[in-house]
Amino acid sequence: MVGFSSSLGTAFLSLLALNGLGALAHRWFNWQFDITCEATGYFVPGNEADLVEFVRTQYPQKTLLKPVGNGHGFGNLTTCVNDGESNRDSYILSLTNLKHLEIFENKTVTFGGGWDLIDLIPTLEENGLQVANLGSEMVQNYIGAATTGTHGTGKQHQNLANQIIGLRVLNAKGDIHIISQEHTPDLLKAHRIGIGALGIVVEVTLQAEPLSFLKRTSKVVEGPQDITKLYEMIAEYGDKYEQVNIIGPNLDWNVTTEELVPRTSLTLVYWEETDYTGAPNCSVDFCANDCGRCDRDYVCYDYNNYAIATPPAGICYRGFMGQFEHFFPIENLAEAGRDYFNYALSQSDRMKPYQLDNPIEEGLHGGYLSDDVTVITRFIKGDDNWLSPVNKDNLPANASGIFATLEYSWIPSYNNYTLQWFYQDLLKEFIPVFGEKYNVRPHWNKMLFNNETYASTIYPKINSWLDIQEQMDPHCQFVNEFLAESLGIERCMSLFQ
Protein backbone atom coordinates (compact mmCIF):
# COMPACT_ATOMS: atom_id res chain seq x y z
CA MET A 1 0.00 0.00 0.00
CA VAL A 2 1.24 3.49 -0.82
CA GLY A 3 -0.05 6.34 1.31
CA PHE A 4 0.04 10.09 0.86
CA SER A 5 -1.27 12.96 2.85
CA SER A 6 -0.95 16.65 2.23
CA SER A 7 2.33 17.89 3.68
CA LEU A 8 0.43 20.86 5.07
CA GLY A 9 -2.33 18.51 6.21
CA THR A 10 -3.25 19.31 9.76
CA ALA A 11 -1.37 22.59 9.64
CA PHE A 12 -4.35 24.02 7.79
CA LEU A 13 -6.88 25.71 9.91
CA SER A 14 -10.44 25.51 8.79
CA LEU A 15 -11.19 28.67 6.93
CA LEU A 16 -14.47 30.25 7.75
CA ALA A 17 -15.19 33.65 6.30
CA LEU A 18 -16.88 35.22 9.25
CA ASN A 19 -19.63 37.80 9.05
CA GLY A 20 -20.60 40.53 11.39
CA LEU A 21 -22.08 38.12 13.78
CA GLY A 22 -20.02 37.44 12.36
CA ALA A 23 -19.65 36.50 8.81
CA LEU A 24 -18.18 37.91 5.63
CA ALA A 25 -20.38 37.23 2.68
CA HIS A 26 -18.70 35.17 0.00
CA ARG A 27 -19.37 35.75 -3.69
CA TRP A 28 -19.13 32.61 -5.80
CA PHE A 29 -18.53 32.55 -9.56
CA ASN A 30 -18.30 29.70 -12.00
CA TRP A 31 -15.30 29.47 -14.35
CA GLN A 32 -16.68 31.90 -16.94
CA PHE A 33 -18.16 34.33 -14.42
CA ASP A 34 -21.68 34.19 -15.81
CA ILE A 35 -23.08 32.18 -12.89
CA THR A 36 -22.78 33.81 -9.51
CA CYS A 37 -24.34 33.96 -6.07
CA GLU A 38 -23.53 35.45 -2.68
CA ALA A 39 -23.33 33.03 0.22
CA THR A 40 -23.34 33.94 3.87
CA GLY A 41 -19.86 32.47 4.02
CA TYR A 42 -17.27 30.08 2.65
CA PHE A 43 -16.16 27.13 4.73
CA VAL A 44 -12.95 25.28 3.98
CA PRO A 45 -12.47 22.59 6.62
CA GLY A 46 -8.90 21.71 7.53
CA ASN A 47 -9.87 18.05 7.77
CA GLU A 48 -12.82 15.72 7.83
CA ALA A 49 -13.43 16.09 11.59
CA ASP A 50 -13.82 19.87 11.17
CA LEU A 51 -16.30 19.35 8.37
CA VAL A 52 -18.34 16.88 10.41
CA GLU A 53 -18.45 19.28 13.33
CA PHE A 54 -19.50 22.18 11.12
CA VAL A 55 -22.27 20.18 9.44
CA ARG A 56 -23.55 18.90 12.79
CA THR A 57 -23.68 22.43 14.15
CA GLN A 58 -25.56 23.71 11.11
CA TYR A 59 -28.17 20.94 11.04
CA PRO A 60 -30.51 22.38 13.71
CA GLN A 61 -30.33 25.77 11.97
CA LYS A 62 -31.08 24.19 8.58
CA THR A 63 -28.21 26.10 7.00
CA LEU A 64 -27.96 25.71 3.22
CA LEU A 65 -24.75 23.89 2.26
CA LYS A 66 -23.31 23.81 -1.23
CA PRO A 67 -20.20 21.64 -1.72
CA VAL A 68 -18.27 22.76 -4.79
CA GLY A 69 -15.40 21.49 -6.87
CA ASN A 70 -13.76 23.90 -9.30
CA GLY A 71 -16.86 25.53 -10.76
CA HIS A 72 -16.25 24.25 -14.29
CA GLY A 73 -19.87 24.06 -15.22
CA PHE A 74 -22.23 26.00 -17.45
CA GLY A 75 -25.38 25.70 -15.38
CA ASN A 76 -26.72 26.25 -11.90
CA LEU A 77 -25.56 23.14 -10.07
CA THR A 78 -23.16 25.11 -7.89
CA THR A 79 -25.34 28.19 -7.42
CA CYS A 80 -25.85 28.90 -3.74
CA VAL A 81 -28.97 30.49 -2.34
CA ASN A 82 -28.20 34.20 -2.04
CA ASP A 83 -27.66 35.47 1.45
CA GLY A 84 -30.84 37.21 2.55
CA GLU A 85 -33.10 35.54 -0.01
CA SER A 86 -34.30 32.97 2.50
CA ASN A 87 -34.43 32.95 6.25
CA ARG A 88 -31.48 30.59 6.33
CA ASP A 89 -27.74 31.04 6.17
CA SER A 90 -26.09 29.69 3.06
CA TYR A 91 -22.52 28.34 2.85
CA ILE A 92 -20.24 27.30 0.02
CA LEU A 93 -18.04 24.38 1.12
CA SER A 94 -14.67 23.48 -0.36
CA LEU A 95 -12.97 20.20 0.52
CA THR A 96 -9.65 21.25 -0.92
CA ASN A 97 -7.73 20.27 2.21
CA LEU A 98 -8.95 16.67 2.23
CA LYS A 99 -5.90 15.36 0.43
CA HIS A 100 -5.09 11.92 1.86
CA LEU A 101 -4.56 9.17 -0.71
CA GLU A 102 -3.81 5.45 -0.45
CA ILE A 103 -3.03 3.02 -3.25
CA PHE A 104 -3.68 -0.68 -2.67
CA GLU A 105 -2.23 -3.77 -4.33
CA ASN A 106 -5.42 -4.53 -6.22
CA LYS A 107 -5.02 -1.12 -7.93
CA THR A 108 -7.83 0.48 -6.01
CA VAL A 109 -7.13 4.03 -4.87
CA THR A 110 -8.83 5.73 -1.93
CA PHE A 111 -8.54 9.50 -1.64
CA GLY A 112 -10.10 12.55 -0.06
CA GLY A 113 -12.56 14.94 -1.66
CA GLY A 114 -9.87 17.60 -2.16
CA TRP A 115 -8.10 15.91 -5.06
CA ASP A 116 -8.25 17.69 -8.40
CA LEU A 117 -7.53 15.76 -11.58
CA ILE A 118 -4.46 17.87 -12.29
CA ASP A 119 -2.80 16.43 -9.16
CA LEU A 120 -4.46 13.05 -9.09
CA ILE A 121 -3.55 11.87 -12.58
CA PRO A 122 0.22 12.54 -12.24
CA THR A 123 0.17 10.89 -8.80
CA LEU A 124 -1.43 7.79 -10.28
CA GLU A 125 1.07 7.86 -13.14
CA GLU A 126 4.01 7.96 -10.71
CA ASN A 127 2.58 4.78 -9.26
CA GLY A 128 2.11 3.05 -12.61
CA LEU A 129 -1.63 3.67 -12.74
CA GLN A 130 -4.26 5.51 -14.78
CA VAL A 131 -8.05 5.87 -14.81
CA ALA A 132 -10.17 4.28 -17.53
CA ASN A 133 -11.21 7.54 -19.14
CA LEU A 134 -11.34 11.32 -18.66
CA GLY A 135 -13.03 14.34 -20.20
CA SER A 136 -11.04 16.57 -22.52
CA GLU A 137 -9.45 18.57 -19.68
CA MET A 138 -8.05 17.96 -16.21
CA VAL A 139 -9.42 21.10 -14.64
CA GLN A 140 -12.04 19.50 -12.45
CA ASN A 141 -12.04 18.24 -8.92
CA TYR A 142 -12.38 14.44 -9.15
CA ILE A 143 -15.68 14.33 -7.28
CA GLY A 144 -17.00 17.46 -9.02
CA ALA A 145 -16.40 15.71 -12.33
CA ALA A 146 -17.54 12.20 -11.48
CA THR A 147 -20.71 13.21 -9.69
CA THR A 148 -22.07 15.02 -12.77
CA GLY A 149 -21.30 12.17 -15.18
CA THR A 150 -18.32 13.86 -16.84
CA HIS A 151 -17.15 11.72 -19.73
CA GLY A 152 -14.70 11.50 -22.60
CA THR A 153 -15.29 9.53 -25.73
CA GLY A 154 -15.25 5.84 -26.68
CA LYS A 155 -17.95 3.29 -27.42
CA GLN A 156 -16.43 0.95 -24.85
CA HIS A 157 -15.55 3.75 -22.46
CA GLN A 158 -17.78 4.87 -19.63
CA ASN A 159 -18.03 8.12 -17.70
CA LEU A 160 -15.88 8.83 -14.64
CA ALA A 161 -18.62 7.84 -12.20
CA ASN A 162 -18.22 4.22 -13.28
CA GLN A 163 -14.62 4.18 -12.03
CA ILE A 164 -15.96 4.58 -8.48
CA ILE A 165 -16.30 1.46 -6.33
CA GLY A 166 -16.72 3.11 -2.95
CA LEU A 167 -17.76 6.38 -1.34
CA ARG A 168 -17.87 7.92 2.10
CA VAL A 169 -20.67 10.45 2.22
CA LEU A 170 -21.59 12.89 4.96
CA ASN A 171 -25.30 13.49 5.38
CA ALA A 172 -26.92 16.71 6.59
CA LYS A 173 -27.00 15.49 10.20
CA GLY A 174 -23.24 14.96 10.15
CA ASP A 175 -23.24 11.16 9.91
CA ILE A 176 -20.89 9.33 7.54
CA HIS A 177 -22.37 6.69 5.21
CA ILE A 178 -20.06 4.07 3.74
CA ILE A 179 -21.24 2.94 0.31
CA SER A 180 -19.54 0.26 -1.74
CA GLN A 181 -19.91 -1.90 -4.80
CA GLU A 182 -19.34 -4.94 -2.65
CA HIS A 183 -21.85 -4.31 0.14
CA THR A 184 -24.37 -1.75 -1.16
CA PRO A 185 -24.28 -1.93 -4.97
CA ASP A 186 -27.67 -0.29 -5.52
CA LEU A 187 -26.84 2.60 -3.23
CA LEU A 188 -23.61 3.06 -5.14
CA LYS A 189 -25.58 3.33 -8.39
CA ALA A 190 -27.65 6.07 -6.76
CA HIS A 191 -24.71 7.96 -5.25
CA ARG A 192 -22.20 7.83 -8.08
CA ILE A 193 -24.12 10.64 -9.73
CA GLY A 194 -25.31 12.57 -6.70
CA ILE A 195 -24.82 16.10 -8.14
CA GLY A 196 -24.20 17.52 -4.67
CA ALA A 197 -27.73 16.73 -3.49
CA LEU A 198 -27.14 13.39 -1.77
CA GLY A 199 -24.64 14.64 0.77
CA ILE A 200 -21.01 15.71 0.88
CA VAL A 201 -18.63 13.14 -0.57
CA VAL A 202 -15.60 13.19 1.69
CA GLU A 203 -13.74 10.24 0.21
CA VAL A 204 -13.85 8.11 -2.91
CA THR A 205 -12.36 4.76 -3.88
CA LEU A 206 -11.79 4.11 -7.57
CA GLN A 207 -10.60 1.13 -9.51
CA ALA A 208 -7.48 2.19 -11.37
CA GLU A 209 -5.70 0.24 -14.10
CA PRO A 210 -2.11 -0.21 -15.26
CA LEU A 211 -0.59 2.59 -17.34
CA SER A 212 -0.97 2.29 -21.08
CA PHE A 213 0.00 4.37 -24.11
CA LEU A 214 -2.22 5.73 -26.85
CA LYS A 215 -1.60 7.09 -30.31
CA ARG A 216 -3.80 10.08 -31.06
CA THR A 217 -4.52 11.03 -34.66
CA SER A 218 -6.09 14.29 -35.82
CA LYS A 219 -7.35 14.27 -39.39
CA VAL A 220 -9.28 16.93 -41.29
CA VAL A 221 -11.91 15.63 -43.70
CA GLU A 222 -14.26 17.53 -45.97
CA GLY A 223 -17.89 16.71 -45.33
CA PRO A 224 -20.71 17.02 -47.87
CA GLN A 225 -22.69 20.30 -47.92
CA ASP A 226 -25.92 18.34 -47.69
CA ILE A 227 -26.64 18.12 -43.95
CA THR A 228 -28.47 14.79 -44.18
CA LYS A 229 -25.48 13.23 -45.93
CA LEU A 230 -23.09 14.97 -43.54
CA TYR A 231 -24.70 13.37 -40.52
CA GLU A 232 -24.87 9.98 -42.22
CA MET A 233 -21.12 10.34 -42.65
CA ILE A 234 -20.64 11.34 -39.01
CA ALA A 235 -22.65 8.30 -37.92
CA GLU A 236 -20.41 6.11 -40.10
CA TYR A 237 -17.30 7.54 -38.44
CA GLY A 238 -18.92 6.71 -35.13
CA ASP A 239 -19.34 3.12 -36.29
CA LYS A 240 -15.83 2.88 -37.65
CA TYR A 241 -13.75 4.19 -34.75
CA GLU A 242 -13.89 2.86 -31.21
CA GLN A 243 -12.69 6.08 -29.60
CA VAL A 244 -13.30 9.21 -31.65
CA ASN A 245 -14.14 12.84 -31.11
CA ILE A 246 -15.65 14.54 -34.18
CA ILE A 247 -15.16 18.31 -34.20
CA GLY A 248 -17.45 20.18 -36.55
CA PRO A 249 -19.55 21.07 -38.40
CA ASN A 250 -19.61 24.79 -37.52
CA LEU A 251 -21.88 27.70 -38.24
CA ASP A 252 -20.24 31.01 -39.15
CA TRP A 253 -21.98 34.37 -39.15
CA ASN A 254 -21.66 36.07 -42.53
CA VAL A 255 -21.64 39.82 -41.82
CA THR A 256 -22.59 40.74 -45.39
CA THR A 257 -25.59 38.51 -45.87
CA GLU A 258 -26.39 38.49 -42.14
CA GLU A 259 -26.96 34.81 -41.92
CA LEU A 260 -25.40 31.69 -40.54
CA VAL A 261 -23.39 29.66 -43.02
CA PRO A 262 -22.56 25.99 -42.46
CA ARG A 263 -18.93 24.94 -42.57
CA THR A 264 -18.91 21.21 -43.08
CA SER A 265 -15.26 20.30 -42.72
CA LEU A 266 -14.67 17.97 -39.77
CA THR A 267 -11.67 17.17 -37.63
CA LEU A 268 -11.58 13.56 -36.54
CA VAL A 269 -9.56 12.99 -33.39
CA TYR A 270 -9.19 9.28 -32.69
CA TRP A 271 -7.18 7.19 -30.28
CA GLU A 272 -5.61 3.75 -30.71
CA GLU A 273 -3.65 1.57 -28.32
CA THR A 274 0.06 1.50 -29.09
CA ASP A 275 3.30 -0.11 -27.92
CA TYR A 276 5.28 2.96 -28.95
CA THR A 277 6.34 4.81 -25.82
CA GLY A 278 9.07 7.04 -27.25
CA ALA A 279 7.42 10.45 -27.49
CA PRO A 280 4.94 11.48 -24.81
CA ASN A 281 3.88 14.67 -26.58
CA CYS A 282 0.09 14.85 -26.75
CA SER A 283 -0.38 17.60 -24.17
CA VAL A 284 1.50 20.07 -26.33
CA ASP A 285 -1.35 20.85 -28.66
CA PHE A 286 -4.85 19.46 -28.36
CA CYS A 287 -7.55 20.84 -30.59
CA ALA A 288 -10.33 19.30 -28.52
CA ASN A 289 -9.90 21.77 -25.65
CA ASP A 290 -10.12 25.08 -27.50
CA CYS A 291 -6.36 25.52 -27.34
CA GLY A 292 -4.52 23.70 -30.09
CA ARG A 293 -5.28 24.02 -33.76
CA CYS A 294 -7.94 21.78 -35.22
CA ASP A 295 -7.29 22.53 -38.87
CA ARG A 296 -4.37 20.19 -39.56
CA ASP A 297 -3.41 16.53 -39.62
CA TYR A 298 -1.00 15.20 -37.03
CA VAL A 299 -0.30 12.31 -34.68
CA CYS A 300 1.09 12.15 -31.17
CA TYR A 301 1.80 9.51 -28.55
CA ASP A 302 1.37 9.69 -24.80
CA TYR A 303 0.25 8.00 -21.63
CA ASN A 304 -3.41 7.24 -22.01
CA ASN A 305 -4.64 9.94 -19.64
CA TYR A 306 -2.44 12.65 -21.17
CA ALA A 307 -3.44 11.65 -24.67
CA ILE A 308 -7.12 12.16 -23.91
CA ALA A 309 -7.12 15.12 -21.48
CA THR A 310 -5.02 18.24 -21.14
CA PRO A 311 -3.92 20.18 -18.06
CA PRO A 312 -5.58 23.44 -16.96
CA ALA A 313 -3.19 25.49 -19.05
CA GLY A 314 -5.29 24.17 -21.91
CA ILE A 315 -8.15 26.52 -21.05
CA CYS A 316 -7.37 28.88 -23.88
CA TYR A 317 -10.74 30.38 -24.49
CA ARG A 318 -11.51 33.14 -22.02
CA GLY A 319 -14.76 34.60 -23.24
CA PHE A 320 -18.33 33.53 -22.63
CA MET A 321 -19.80 30.44 -24.12
CA GLY A 322 -23.28 28.99 -24.01
CA GLN A 323 -23.01 25.23 -24.17
CA PHE A 324 -25.20 22.20 -23.87
CA GLU A 325 -24.29 18.59 -24.35
CA HIS A 326 -27.07 16.15 -25.12
CA PHE A 327 -26.74 12.38 -24.88
CA PHE A 328 -28.99 10.00 -26.84
CA PRO A 329 -28.81 6.39 -28.08
CA ILE A 330 -26.25 6.08 -30.89
CA GLU A 331 -28.94 4.62 -33.14
CA ASN A 332 -30.44 8.15 -33.35
CA LEU A 333 -27.27 9.94 -34.35
CA ALA A 334 -27.78 10.46 -38.10
CA GLU A 335 -31.30 11.87 -37.66
CA ALA A 336 -30.80 13.78 -34.43
CA GLY A 337 -27.55 15.31 -35.69
CA ARG A 338 -29.23 16.50 -38.87
CA ASP A 339 -32.25 17.93 -37.04
CA TYR A 340 -30.23 19.72 -34.37
CA PHE A 341 -27.97 21.30 -36.97
CA ASN A 342 -30.82 22.41 -39.20
CA TYR A 343 -32.58 23.92 -36.19
CA ALA A 344 -29.45 25.87 -35.22
CA LEU A 345 -28.99 26.94 -38.83
CA SER A 346 -32.53 28.28 -39.03
CA GLN A 347 -31.92 30.89 -36.30
CA SER A 348 -30.27 33.59 -38.47
CA ASP A 349 -33.19 36.02 -38.36
CA ARG A 350 -33.38 35.88 -34.59
CA MET A 351 -29.62 36.37 -34.27
CA LYS A 352 -29.40 39.44 -36.50
CA PRO A 353 -30.20 42.05 -33.83
CA TYR A 354 -27.49 40.68 -31.57
CA GLN A 355 -24.59 40.49 -34.01
CA LEU A 356 -22.48 43.46 -32.98
CA ASP A 357 -19.41 44.67 -34.73
CA ASN A 358 -16.96 43.16 -32.29
CA PRO A 359 -16.03 39.62 -33.19
CA ILE A 360 -13.79 37.73 -30.80
CA GLU A 361 -10.29 39.10 -31.06
CA GLU A 362 -7.13 37.11 -31.63
CA GLY A 363 -5.90 35.82 -28.33
CA LEU A 364 -9.34 35.62 -26.79
CA HIS A 365 -10.52 33.23 -29.37
CA GLY A 366 -8.69 30.10 -28.22
CA GLY A 367 -8.57 27.41 -30.85
CA TYR A 368 -12.13 27.87 -31.96
CA LEU A 369 -12.64 27.64 -35.66
CA SER A 370 -15.86 29.58 -35.51
CA ASP A 371 -16.90 32.70 -33.64
CA ASP A 372 -20.42 31.43 -33.67
CA VAL A 373 -21.45 27.83 -33.31
CA THR A 374 -19.27 24.74 -32.93
CA VAL A 375 -20.59 21.19 -32.74
CA ILE A 376 -18.69 18.23 -31.30
CA THR A 377 -19.85 14.62 -31.41
CA ARG A 378 -18.61 12.03 -28.93
CA PHE A 379 -19.53 8.49 -27.92
CA ILE A 380 -19.96 6.77 -24.60
CA LYS A 381 -20.88 3.35 -23.27
CA GLY A 382 -24.10 3.31 -21.24
CA ASP A 383 -24.41 2.32 -17.58
CA ASP A 384 -26.91 1.67 -14.83
CA ASN A 385 -26.30 4.61 -12.52
CA TRP A 386 -29.67 6.03 -11.66
CA LEU A 387 -29.11 9.63 -12.69
CA SER A 388 -26.52 8.97 -15.33
CA PRO A 389 -27.31 10.75 -18.60
CA VAL A 390 -26.34 7.49 -20.28
CA ASN A 391 -28.42 5.21 -18.07
CA LYS A 392 -29.88 2.28 -19.98
CA ASP A 393 -33.04 2.19 -17.89
CA ASN A 394 -35.48 3.27 -20.58
CA LEU A 395 -33.85 1.78 -23.69
CA PRO A 396 -35.66 -0.75 -25.88
CA ALA A 397 -34.45 -4.35 -25.54
CA ASN A 398 -32.64 -4.32 -28.88
CA ALA A 399 -30.67 -1.12 -28.19
CA SER A 400 -26.87 -1.31 -28.31
CA GLY A 401 -26.51 0.56 -25.00
CA ILE A 402 -24.06 2.95 -26.62
CA PHE A 403 -24.76 6.68 -26.64
CA ALA A 404 -23.69 9.55 -28.85
CA THR A 405 -23.46 13.11 -27.57
CA LEU A 406 -23.88 16.40 -29.37
CA GLU A 407 -22.09 19.31 -27.73
CA TYR A 408 -23.20 22.70 -29.05
CA SER A 409 -21.19 25.79 -28.14
CA TRP A 410 -22.57 29.22 -29.01
CA ILE A 411 -19.79 31.72 -28.66
CA PRO A 412 -20.79 35.37 -28.25
CA SER A 413 -18.53 38.27 -29.03
CA TYR A 414 -16.31 39.08 -26.07
CA ASN A 415 -18.10 40.02 -22.86
CA ASN A 416 -21.38 40.42 -24.72
CA TYR A 417 -23.87 39.61 -21.98
CA THR A 418 -26.90 40.31 -24.16
CA LEU A 419 -25.82 37.76 -26.70
CA GLN A 420 -24.85 35.27 -23.99
CA TRP A 421 -28.34 35.50 -22.47
CA PHE A 422 -29.93 35.22 -25.91
CA TYR A 423 -27.91 32.07 -26.63
CA GLN A 424 -28.89 30.60 -23.29
CA ASP A 425 -32.55 31.15 -24.15
CA LEU A 426 -32.00 29.56 -27.53
CA LEU A 427 -30.37 26.54 -25.89
CA LYS A 428 -33.55 25.98 -23.88
CA GLU A 429 -35.52 25.23 -27.01
CA PHE A 430 -33.78 22.01 -28.01
CA ILE A 431 -35.15 19.65 -25.35
CA PRO A 432 -38.81 20.58 -25.96
CA VAL A 433 -38.27 20.14 -29.71
CA PHE A 434 -36.09 17.00 -29.78
CA GLY A 435 -36.02 15.54 -26.27
CA GLU A 436 -38.72 12.92 -26.45
CA LYS A 437 -38.21 12.19 -30.12
CA TYR A 438 -34.58 11.13 -29.68
CA ASN A 439 -34.53 10.12 -25.99
CA VAL A 440 -32.21 13.01 -25.16
CA ARG A 441 -30.57 13.47 -21.75
CA PRO A 442 -28.72 16.69 -20.96
CA HIS A 443 -25.30 16.87 -19.28
CA TRP A 444 -25.84 17.75 -15.62
CA ASN A 445 -23.27 20.53 -15.54
CA LYS A 446 -23.84 22.18 -18.89
CA MET A 447 -26.92 24.22 -19.75
CA LEU A 448 -29.87 22.12 -18.58
CA PHE A 449 -33.49 23.19 -18.49
CA ASN A 450 -35.62 20.08 -18.10
CA ASN A 451 -38.46 20.00 -15.62
CA GLU A 452 -39.46 17.19 -13.29
CA THR A 453 -41.79 15.58 -15.84
CA TYR A 454 -39.01 15.27 -18.35
CA ALA A 455 -36.56 14.13 -15.67
CA SER A 456 -38.84 11.24 -14.74
CA THR A 457 -38.96 10.12 -18.38
CA ILE A 458 -35.22 9.96 -18.78
CA TYR A 459 -34.49 8.79 -15.22
CA PRO A 460 -37.01 6.04 -14.42
CA LYS A 461 -35.44 5.51 -10.97
CA ILE A 462 -35.72 9.15 -9.96
CA ASN A 463 -38.31 8.56 -7.25
CA SER A 464 -36.05 6.10 -5.45
CA TRP A 465 -33.21 8.61 -5.81
CA LEU A 466 -35.40 11.34 -4.32
CA ASP A 467 -36.23 9.07 -1.37
CA ILE A 468 -32.49 8.76 -0.65
CA GLN A 469 -32.16 12.51 -1.09
CA GLU A 470 -34.78 13.05 1.61
CA GLN A 471 -33.11 10.58 3.98
CA MET A 472 -29.71 12.21 3.52
CA ASP A 473 -31.08 15.74 3.61
CA PRO A 474 -34.38 16.02 5.49
CA HIS A 475 -34.26 19.86 5.69
CA CYS A 476 -33.30 20.53 2.03
CA GLN A 477 -29.89 21.90 3.01
CA PHE A 478 -28.17 20.50 -0.10
CA VAL A 479 -30.86 21.68 -2.52
CA ASN A 480 -30.92 24.89 -4.53
CA GLU A 481 -33.66 26.27 -6.75
CA PHE A 482 -32.25 24.64 -9.86
CA LEU A 483 -32.20 21.17 -8.30
CA ALA A 484 -35.65 21.58 -6.78
CA GLU A 485 -37.14 22.53 -10.14
CA SER A 486 -35.32 20.23 -12.51
CA LEU A 487 -35.73 17.16 -10.29
CA GLY A 488 -39.12 18.02 -8.86
CA ILE A 489 -38.13 18.09 -5.16
CA GLU A 490 -41.57 19.31 -4.09
CA ARG A 491 -40.86 19.34 -0.37
CA CYS A 492 -38.07 21.94 -0.90
CA MET A 493 -39.87 24.27 -3.33
CA SER A 494 -41.27 26.58 -0.65
CA LEU A 495 -37.72 27.61 0.26
CA PHE A 496 -37.36 29.40 -3.04
CA GLN A 497 -40.71 31.14 -3.33
Ligand SMILES: Cc1cc2nc3c(=O)[nH]c(=O)nc-3n(C[C@H](O)[C@H](O)[C@H](O)COP(=O)(O)OP(=O)(O)OC[C@H]3O[C@@H](n4cnc5c(N)ncnc54)[C@H](O)[C@@H]3O)c2cc1C
Ligand atom coordinates in the same frame (compact mmCIF):
# COMPACT_ATOMS: atom_id res chain seq x y z
C1 LIG B 1 -13.83 24.13 -20.41
C2 LIG B 1 -14.64 22.96 -19.95
C3 LIG B 1 -14.42 21.70 -20.52
C4 LIG B 1 -15.21 20.62 -20.12
N1 LIG B 1 -15.02 19.39 -20.71
C5 LIG B 1 -15.85 18.37 -20.39
C6 LIG B 1 -15.71 17.09 -21.01
O1 LIG B 1 -14.82 16.85 -21.81
N2 LIG B 1 -16.62 16.13 -20.69
C7 LIG B 1 -17.62 16.34 -19.81
O2 LIG B 1 -18.42 15.46 -19.57
N3 LIG B 1 -17.74 17.53 -19.18
C8 LIG B 1 -16.88 18.53 -19.45
N4 LIG B 1 -17.01 19.72 -18.81
C9 LIG B 1 -17.96 19.82 -17.72
C10 LIG B 1 -17.26 19.51 -16.39
O3 LIG B 1 -16.53 18.36 -16.42
C11 LIG B 1 -18.29 19.32 -15.31
O4 LIG B 1 -19.06 20.43 -15.33
C12 LIG B 1 -17.72 19.05 -13.91
O5 LIG B 1 -18.81 18.76 -13.07
C13 LIG B 1 -16.94 20.21 -13.33
O6 LIG B 1 -16.21 19.78 -12.20
P1 LIG B 1 -15.90 20.77 -11.00
O7 LIG B 1 -14.90 20.11 -10.12
O8 LIG B 1 -15.59 22.11 -11.50
O9 LIG B 1 -17.31 20.72 -10.24
P2 LIG B 1 -18.32 21.89 -9.83
O10 LIG B 1 -18.91 22.49 -11.05
O11 LIG B 1 -17.68 22.80 -8.86
O12 LIG B 1 -19.43 21.02 -9.08
C14 LIG B 1 -20.18 20.08 -9.81
C15 LIG B 1 -21.14 19.35 -8.88
O13 LIG B 1 -20.40 18.55 -7.99
C16 LIG B 1 -20.88 18.75 -6.67
N5 LIG B 1 -19.77 18.49 -5.77
C17 LIG B 1 -18.50 18.93 -5.87
N6 LIG B 1 -17.77 18.44 -4.87
C18 LIG B 1 -18.58 17.67 -4.11
C19 LIG B 1 -18.43 16.87 -2.95
N7 LIG B 1 -17.24 16.76 -2.32
N8 LIG B 1 -19.49 16.22 -2.47
C20 LIG B 1 -20.69 16.29 -3.09
N9 LIG B 1 -20.89 17.01 -4.20
C21 LIG B 1 -19.85 17.69 -4.70
C22 LIG B 1 -21.37 20.18 -6.66
O14 LIG B 1 -22.28 20.43 -5.61
C23 LIG B 1 -22.02 20.26 -8.03
O15 LIG B 1 -23.31 19.72 -7.97
C24 LIG B 1 -16.21 20.80 -19.14
C25 LIG B 1 -16.39 22.06 -18.56
C26 LIG B 1 -15.61 23.13 -18.97
C27 LIG B 1 -15.85 24.48 -18.35
